[in-house]
Amino acid sequence: MNINKVAENTCAVDAGVFGVRGFTSVYLLVGDTLALIDSGSPKSTPLILESINSLGYNPKDVTKIILSHIHFDHGSGAGELLKFMPQASVYAHYSGCKHLIDPSRLTISAKKVFGKKIEEWYGWFASVPKERIVPINDGDIIELGANYxxxxxxxxxxxxxxxxxxxxxxxxxxxxxxxxxxxxxxxxIIPASPPPDFDPDHNIETIKRLQALRPEQLFFAHYLTTKVVDETLRAYIDILSSWKKIVEGALNEGLDFDAIVNALIIHAAKVLKGIERREDLHAFIRDHHIPMCANGYIHYFKKTRQK
Ligand SMILES: [Zn+2]
Structure with missing residues (x-):
């Protein structure tokens, strides 16, 4: 178990996805009742239950599992957690709810990106009963307590x-x-730019919207938290733009996929050096995450050039 108290009402539980420790956070929020942000994968369920118990809480008191999005590493475990959380509902963006009920299309799309690694990394995508889903949308308020x-x-x-x-x-x-x-x-920080939806320009716009809120602390799904908000969000805008230029230039030159991945690895050299001691994490980022990001940018350019 790897648990960090990261704010007054908030603990970060390591969901252990991809077999890499210290990379995926699920947050336990303590208000009038308990809530989770994200679920990890079905393989994370025992770890999450054990972590909640070790903090002195009962998983049965969790009433809300709020998904940041429904990619496998964040939402595929919600259906499994529900079996141990009889009062809980799953809150997800309205456009993702149909995939929670029937994850088959999402599974096909994830297999295209990650191949057989899907089973090893996540297990499967546990479906969520329709009556236990709460669709959410921009501007909705989720109540966790009187002033929370x-x-x-x-x-x-x-x-x-x-x-x-x-x-x-x-x-x-x-x-x-x-x-x-x-x-x-x-x-x-480095991009999280998977196919098929990633759009660097739109992503930069959303970061600007987040900056305008002037938040005090950022809680990442990968990984943990920082109070150095401005600098971190500005760095993210910079690297999203830099990778866009790198991939666009490489595509214009007719470079192949491996050459594009290499160019991104070179650009990320300083970041990779910073995590060198974490061998499993370093290897995962270099061998799987950056190639996936390259794919996301390439897919974006294919879509925009077709228009
Ligand atoms: Zn994701």
């Missing part, structure tokens, strides 16, 4: 079904994957 409310922000640069959650009382902002992959050990 989260505002839903639709932020669809990373995925169409991505949301961020803002707590105006504390200034906390849960950014899911919308603000990239943050490495607390290196205070560094």
């Amino acid at each position: 409310k989260l505002r839903v922000l639709e932020t669809s640069g990373h995925a169409k079904h991505e949301i961020c959650l803002y707590d105006p009382a504390s200034g906390g902002l849960f950014v899911g994957d919308e603000a990239g992959i943050y490495f607390p050990e290196a205070s560094a």
Whole structure:
């Protein structure tokens, strides 16, 4: 177990997705009742239950599982967690709800990106009964207590079904994957740009919208949290633009996929150096995450050039 108290009412539980420790956070929020932000994968369920118990709470008291988005590493475990959380409902962006009920299309699309690794990394995508889903949309308020409310922000640069959650009382902002992959050990950030929905320009617009809230603290789905908000969000805009230029230039030159991945690895050299000691994480980012990001940018250019 790897649990961090990251704010007054908030603990980060390591969901252990991809077999990499210290990379995927599920947040336990303690208000009048308990809520989770994200579920990890079905393989994360025992770890999450054990973590909640070890903090002195009962998983049966969780009433809300709020999904930042429904990619496998964040939403595929919600259906499994529900079996142990009889009072809980799953809150997700309205456009993703049909995939929670029937994850088959999402599974096909994820297999295209990750191949057989799907089973090894996640297990499967546990479906969620329709009557236990609450569709949410931009501007909705999720109540966790008398003075504890989260505002839903639709932020669809990373995925169409991505949301961020803002707590105006504390200034906390849960950014899911919308603000990239943050490495607390290196205070560094790199894109989270998977196909098929990623749109760098739209993602930059959503980051500007998040900046305008002037949040005090960012809570990342990957990984943990920072109070260095301005600098981190500005760095994210910079790297989203830089990678866009790199991939666009490479495509114009007719370079192949491996050459594009290499160019991004070179650009990320400083970040990769910062996590060198974490061998499993370093290898995952270099061998799987950056190629997936390259795919997301290439897919974006294919879509925009077809228009
Ligand atoms: Zn994602």
